[in-house]
Amino acid sequence: MTNRGDVPTGGATDLLSSSVLHISSAQAVSCTDLRVEYLRAPIAIGTDTPRFSWIVDHPQDAYEIVVARGAEPIWSSGPVESPQTSLVEYAGAALASDTDYTWRVRSRADAGGWSDWASSTFGTGLLDAADWSAAWVEPDQQDAVVERWSILDWIRGLGPQEPLEERLRPPQLLRHPFALGERPVRARLYATARGAYAATVNGLPADDQVLAPGSDTYEHRISVQTYDVTDALVEGENVLGVALADGWWAGRLGLTGSSAQYGTRTSAIWQLHVEYADGGSEVIGSGSGVRSSPGPWAYADLFVGEQFDRRAVPVGWDRPGFSDEGWTPVVEVGRDHALLKAFTGEPIRRVLELPAIEVVETPEGAIVDFGQVIAGRVRLRLHDTSPGQRIVLEHTETLAPGGSWFDNIQGINKEQTDIFVAAGDDDEWEPEFTFHGFRYARVTGLHAPLNRDDIVAVVIASDLEQTGAFSASDPRLDRLHQNVVWSQRGNFVSIPTDCPQREKVGWTGDIQAFVGAAANNAQVVPFLTRWLENLRADQLPDGRIPIFSPRSPFDADAAANAQGIGSIVAAAGWSDAIAIVPWTLYERYGDRRLLEHNYDALIRWIQYQRRTAASELPEALIDTALAPDRRARQALLYNTGAHFGDWLTPSTMEGKPVHEAIGIAPALTSEYLAPMFQARTLSIAARWADVLGRTADAAALATAAADVRAAFAAEYVDADGDLPVRLQGVYVLALAFDMVPTALRARTAARLVELVRERGNRLDTGFLSTPYLLDVLYDNGHPDVARALLWQSEMPSWLYEVDRGATTIWETWDAISPDGTIRPMSLNHYAPGAVDDVLFRRLAGIRSTSPGYRTAVIEPDLDSGLEHVHAHVGTPYGPLVVFWKRTGDGVEITVEVPVGVRAELVAAGHTVPLPSGTSTCTFPS
Ligand code: RAM
Secondary structure (H helix, E strand, C coil), rough: CCCCCCCCCCCHCCCCHHHCCCCCCCCCEEEEEEEEEEEEECCEECCCCCEEEECCCCEEEEEEEEEEEECCEECCCEEEECCCCCCCCCCCCCCCCCEEEEEEEEEECCCCCCCCCCCEEEEEEECCHHHHHCCECCCCCCCCCCCCHHHHHHHHCCCCCCCCCCCCCCCCEEEEEEEEECCEEEEEEEEEEEEEEEECCCCCCCCCCCCCCCCCCCCCCEEEEEEHHHHHHHHCCEEEEEEEHHHHHHHHCCCCCCCCCCCCEEEEEEEEEEECCCCCCEEEEECCCCEEECCCCEEECCEEEEEEEEHHCCCCCCCCCCCCCCEEECCCCCCCCCCEEEEECCEEEEEEEEEEEEEEEECCEEEEEEEEEEEEEEEEEEEEECCCCEEEEECCCCCCCCCCCCCHHHHHCCCCEEEEEEEEEEEEEECCCCCCEEEEEEEEECCCCCHHHEEEEEEEEEEECCCCCEEEEEEHHHHHHHHHHCCCCEEEEEEECCCCCCCCCEEEEHHHHHHHHHHHHCCCCCHHHHHHHHHHHHCCCCCCCCCCCCHHHHHHHHHHHHHHHHCCCCCCCCCCCCHHHHHHHHHHHHHHHHHHHHHHHHHHHHHHHHHHHHHHHCCCHCCCCCCCHHHHHHCCCCCCCCCCCCCCCCHHCCCCCHHHHHCCCHHHHHHHHHHHHHHHHHHHHHHEEEEECHHHHHHHHHHHHHHHHHHHHHHHHCCCCCCCCCCCHHHHHHHHHCCCHHHHHHHHHHHHHHHHCCCCCCCCCCCCCCHHHHHHHHCCCHHHHHHHHHCCCCCCCHHHHCCCCCCCCCCCCCCECCCCCCCCCCCCHHHHHHHHHHHHHHHCCCCEEEEEHCEEEEECCCCCCCCEEEEEEECCCEEEEEEEEEEEEEEEEEECCCCCCEEEEECCCCEEEECCCCEEEEEEE
């Protein structure tokens, strides 16, 4: 074995050369990549205690930060003896709203002097409701049609009663003219809507985001966007334009596709804050001076799609000089500012464009293949249109053999269809207020065959920074990883959703399964922090964490009036997102604030579980004479109520229609999985309390966790280590969450192996257990079985999907069966893609062993059957890169460790401490 230290040498390191850190004491030390709240130079953070991060190229022993407003320093940390480079909290005088700041940082190398100062900027949003004075304004409109369906309606296939045109309504244009005495030197537009909106200033888009304000639990909070519009304003007359559609507020959403879930009327609010060269300032807010008119859309709905008529565009409506005399004055509908929250994080943008890879002309229209399942829409270039020509775009994730179109989308409102009505001449069009889950588009209504260059798929997503990558010698694994990345992208759209083509809902169970994988691929903290704020706002007064967030008043009603699965409000595994999501983020990013902010919600969820455990018995035990010790044990276990259990467990779905099959795994597994997640959450909470210095809580939570485990083992684990249900998932979670007494673990694990073998080395795990399946096998002495499952290519398995040409992760393994049958399941559901985390942690072997990768272990599975693996993750200190490959006579492992991470390599029976920089180790085989 050789350890070649910092010197990048030939071969393996060539691949790394672009990101190699060169360290030498002669070189001046520096700070780079300055961030505030994870973002580079954000213009409007939503907190008055921002945190600062930077990257160093030298081991730091002290830092110094100065924050200034203009030329005036408002906070200086002074030299602080600390290696901390990430999330250093501002501790100066209160920051003002709507203000730009500069900040600079320097860092002292422990072996030398100070770096140069590095500087950056940040701005604050409107931090306080009192910063608002504008009125909410409502354009003239018909009320949105309220169409509400239950899950039963959905199962029975009940749908809308009226034709589309009568059910949907047009977005409105709002026009706000105002005059400015001079050109401002700084201007910020703060805007939001109860609906989805697009803002323009003097005809120019306020910025490049789409579908603002995004999805929020609008009953409790509404995100406010901030736009730097300084350059768009002029002296004299200016016009602010807002196009306002139903969006998440009044449009169709969720499994049932019910409409108007938050309200039946859209409204918007904005304030333009301008500053002049002489220091004067002005605030121009929405109010009675605004006029509205229906726009060029017949309708626009997130689910259904939109219909746009080019002829109906009031040309110049959002620029000065347009006559809005026929337009209707808006109605002011109050000045309620309490729910307005500065949006922090990455907005939804058009993140990529995909060309058509194939266009096939058929009698039914031109069918376009973009080669990739995405969330987004199509942009179409048109030549020589005739006035009134209708071009119809239908979207689907898969082509059914019989040519039917929406086969994999179950539910109501599954049109996914956009219609463009032309005005004549050449044109170009992309919908504004909708997005679809699709790979294929069918275009009808063209006068000539579709030219492949005239159509692109526009991918929309919350524009997160991609921080990780994985590739390996087997292209199928690469594809699997890419499929996960695509499913993450397609479902990280304002909130973490389950699927873009059917529900667009922030299911808690899905993201708790996926958060680890998500954190490898992208910088997810601002995005998930915002979602957690929604989740906390949606927590019920009794402590229940809902199964999805945002949760609308309609959702609450629907659950209250349903039975069975439709009545579930909180559920084992799903509600535990309040523990698992912040904790996983803490492990990966070391962000303690996430723990502080979510602690109370976590404890309230735990208390709810405890109360329920104490007051309810599983049905089979009610009215039975229970010995006092059993009664006492049962009183500790959260094992009653309706849950989703190990949702969509393959063997429970086989050969049955979906709506019948989905109830089976919940019925079989909930009683056991619920107390397992209860114990898991308690253990997380105990460690969490410890981090926060709440020692008494930590001890009590650890005791509660142990008590639940002991009660569980006594009630449900027999003397052979067996559990009441012979399903892989139950065994997986029992092992993963330490529910089995140590002495029996090996037997339980052996039984799990038996269950896997019985299924021919194919997995039979549902949403809750799949993320743990391979880890449990690795950790309990069965890496060979883990590998067999990973390399399996028969259904159900990850590579089955890959072999079938999947470009995203499917909701169920049999969404398309070997004979080509398409089930009504989503083809873009990240939850089963949680395995991606295993690719990083086991195959590349990168693991954070203390919060935020302060320490890390690199322990690749060199016996995985691969020839090479190349991966990196983003750490708070920079990328951590691993490249290993088999050589003729052994294996060569190159690791690039950013300064600030203490890493060790564990391979071939050796443990090697790794210095910062690039090291290559070789081991004989
Ligand atoms: C489905 C969703 C989601 C899952 C729930 C229980 O409808 O798509 O993935 O969490 O049900």
